Amino acid sequence: MTLKELLSESLPESGMPLHQHAPNLSIQDMKNMLAEMWIIRRFEEKCGEIYTAGKIAGFCHLCIGQEAISVAASQAMGPKDTMITAYRSHGQALARGLTPFQVMAELMGKEGGSSKGKGGSMHLFHIERLFYGGHGIVGAQTALGTGLAFAHQYNNDGGVCMTFLGDGATNQGQFFESMNMASLWNLPVLYIIENNGYSMGTAVSRACSGGPLHQRGMPFGIPGSLVKGDDVLQLYDVFTTMLETIRTTSRPMLLEIDTYRFKGHSMSDPGKYRTRKELDEARSNRDPLLVLSNYLKERGESDDDLDQFDHQAKEKVEHAFAMADAAPEPSTTSLWEDILR
Numbered sequence: 512m513t514l515k516e517l518l519s520e521s522l523p524e525s526g527m528p529l530h531q532h533a534p535n536l537s538i539q540d541m542k543n544m545l546a547e548m549w550i551i552r553r554f555e556e557k558c559g560e561i562y563t564a565g566k567i568a569g570f571c572h573l574c575i576g577q578e579a580i581s582v583a584a585s586q587a588m589g590p591k592d593t594m595i596t597a598y599r600s601h602g603q604a605l606a607r608g609l610t611p612f613q614v615m616a617e618l619m620g621k622e623g624g625s626s627k628g629k630g631g632s633m634h635l636f637h638i639e640r641l642f643y644g645g646h647g648i649v650g651a652q653t654a655l656g657t658g659l660a661f662a663h664q665y666n667n668d669g670g671v672c673m674t675f676l677g678d679g680a681t682n683q684g685q686f687f688e689s690m691n692m693a694s695l696w697n698l699p700v701l702y703i704i705e706n707n708g709y710s711m712g713t714a715v716s717r718a719c720s721g722g723p724l725h726q727r728g729m730p731f732g733i734p735g736s737l738v739k740g741d742d743v744l745q746l747y748d749v750f751t752t753m754l755e756t757i758r759t760t761s762r763p764m765l766l767e768i769d770t771y772r773f774k775g776h777s778m779s780d781p782g783k784y785r786t787r788k789e790l791d792e793a794r795s796n797r798d799p800l801l802v803l804s805n806y807l808k809e810r811g812e813s814d815d816d817l818d819q820f821d822h823q824a825k826e827k828v829e830h831a832f833a834m835a836d837a838a839p840e841p842s843t844t845s846l847w848e849d850i851l852r
């Protein structure tokens with residue numbers, strides 16, 4: 512396949528009607544995706560609530576508005592593929608199958624958390640679930656993801672590393688170094704830019720020079736594509752196509768996802784850099800849960816049927832919180848376990 516064929520033209524353009532995509536997904540698969548997105552949404556809302564109540568310490572970055580990305584990516588992953596991301600990672604962790612309790616306990620610094628209550632919000636991790644974190648240094652995960660891709664190649668296991676980064680992280684030097692090496696060594700990596708419009712309070716237009724972010728791999732011969740972030744079915748389709756292409760070509764690729772976060776950068780964000788109108792418009796028009804619910808309604812699913820997923824999600828999250836709240840803190844001796852000395 513030539514480079515030109517691999518470029519965006521060969522992939523679905525954003526904005527296509529949902530029904531043209533994801534032909535291999537059944538209605539039940541789609542409902543499962545809706546259920547997962549509801550869990551992430553209600554989980555994140557609960558985090559916001561209990562953070563304010565002082566039950567979570569440290570940094571906490573919510574992914575409300577971006578739920579479709581982690582759900583579609585996880586669904587598209589093959590059995591050997593790996594995933595790595597930055598600190599806005601609750602969605603990816605839940606989509607990879609970590610239980611709401613494992614994630615909630617981690618956030619609350621409790622035993623039973625996915626990192627034994629010693630990592631917190633930015634350091635969720637679960638190797639068995641092929642989820643390699645959870646990283647607090649902007650852009651650091653791009654180098655680590657490239658390393659995971661090298662391991663896939665070295666072990667010849669057919670896996671691809673899905674490496675997530677934010678729009679702000681695309682300005683990091685190690686992202687460019689990573690792309691250079693990935694291209695030079697033909698590494699099976701998919702760089703996924705979750706472009707939510709802002710790096711903390713700085714708009715993309717004020718931080719990133721040059722052309723669109725999905726073209727940032729071009730100097731290295733890495734083709735890129737752009738897709739909307741509110742349509743989980745289209746995202747699933749694009750992820751599946753790109754993973755398959757990387758598997759057959761053994762070449763890295765780049766995907767930019769046009770998304771929006773409905774909450775602040777972290778829990779301590781006064782949000783003065785955007786208008787109420789911009790936020791309201793995004794909430795009304797770019798909510799991935801609404802987009803999929805509307806599609807399923809068009810296909811004959813009833814409101815009551817779909818509302819169930821929300822109710823079940825609320826119950827699961829409340830249960831996870833109650834368990835995590837009651838769980839003990841890690842013992843002081845465990846502080847010396849699982850560290851490199």
Ligand SMILES: Cc1ncc(C[n+]2csc(CCOP(=O)(O)OP(=O)(O)O)c2C)c(N)n1
Pocket residue numbers: 599647648649650676677678679680681707709710711776
């Ligand atoms: C190397 C480094 N520089 C700065 C920071 C502080 N910081 C934390 S998040 C962030 C913004 C990153 O924005 P983006 O990559 O767009 O991701 P988003 O938060 O939008 O998901 C910054 C500058 C950091 N954690 N690491």
Ligand SMILES: [Mg+2]
Pocket residue numbers: 677678679705706707708709710711
């Ligand atoms: Mg951003």
